[in-house]
Amino acid sequence: MRLALFDIDGTLLREGIAPKLAFARALRETYDTTGPISGFRFAGMTDPQCVAEIMRMAGVPEDVIRERRDACLDRYVEHLTLEMRNHDGAKIFPGVKELLARLRGREDVLVGLLTGNVERGAWLKLGRFKLGDYFQFGAFGNEHEDRGELAKIAVEKAREILGRPVKGDEVTVIGDTPRDVACARAIGARAVIVATGLVAREELQAAEPDVILDSFEDVEGTLQAICP
Ligand SMILES: [Mg+2]
Structure with a gap:
């Protein structure tokens, strides 16, 4: 598995x-600054984490950041719903749908989300491209601010679904940043990194993932990388 x-x-x-834009509006309404x-x-x-970091840089006291953070993220999701309608810039990367369909069709693979997005934000973003149904479960940003802890939550949820413990070497984390590699290591998992994000390749290499892919366009090769 x-x-x-x-x-x-x-x-x-x-x-x-x-x-x-949604973040900026939510921060302004909640903390009276966008930092x-x-x-x-x-x-x-x-x-x-983004809320806390940006507001820390703006000089907002730590207790105020904590107190208002959930309310700020609720505002963010409301604004995100509107801003997503206003802006066309979104794009799905090549090979993603075919890759997810192939993985979902396999009985020896459980497909989940490990994302820093709050849950409602995650489903909104996926829904735009009808990707939601490919995921059987997920760990989301509202469940913990630390990505490594989120990885542990994801493994725990998988354990509940499978009815047995999941070992680190059975897990592959797929992401686009050194932080995805770090959270894979936090649970002893394999890290497959795709260079379609905003992080430079040298920076990705320095994080020492197991595999770096240019994209998911080569679906067979990507499946091999995820399920070695
Ligand atoms: Mg990412």
Whole structure:
């Protein structure tokens, strides 16, 4: 049995400007500042982490950040729904649908999400490209701000589904940033990285994933990388 855990942004799809605009509005409404959001790199971070980091840089006190964070993320999802309608910049990467369909069709693979997106945000982004049905379960940013802890939550959920413990070497984490590699290592999993995100290849190489792919276009090769 192989557990395949997918990141969303930069791995399956690119959302364009909508999430950043939604974030900015939510931060403004919740904390009365957007902080240094325009230059902020979201890649690989969980949504609650992004809120905390940006507001820390804006000088918002730690207790205020914590108190208002869930409300801010609720606002974010509301704005995301609207901004996604306003902006066409989203794109699904080549090979993604075929890859997910092939994995989902296999009885020896359980396909899940391991994403820093809050759950409602994740389903919104996937829904735009009708990708939601490919995933049997997921661990989401609202469940923990630390990606390594999210990986553990995903494995625990898989254990409940399978009715038996899941070992690290049965798991493949698929993402687009060094943070995805780090969270794979947190559970002793294989790390397959696709260079379709915003992180430079040298930076990806330095994180030492098991495999780096240019894209999922070669679906056979990608299946081999995920299920060695
Ligand atoms: Mg990503």
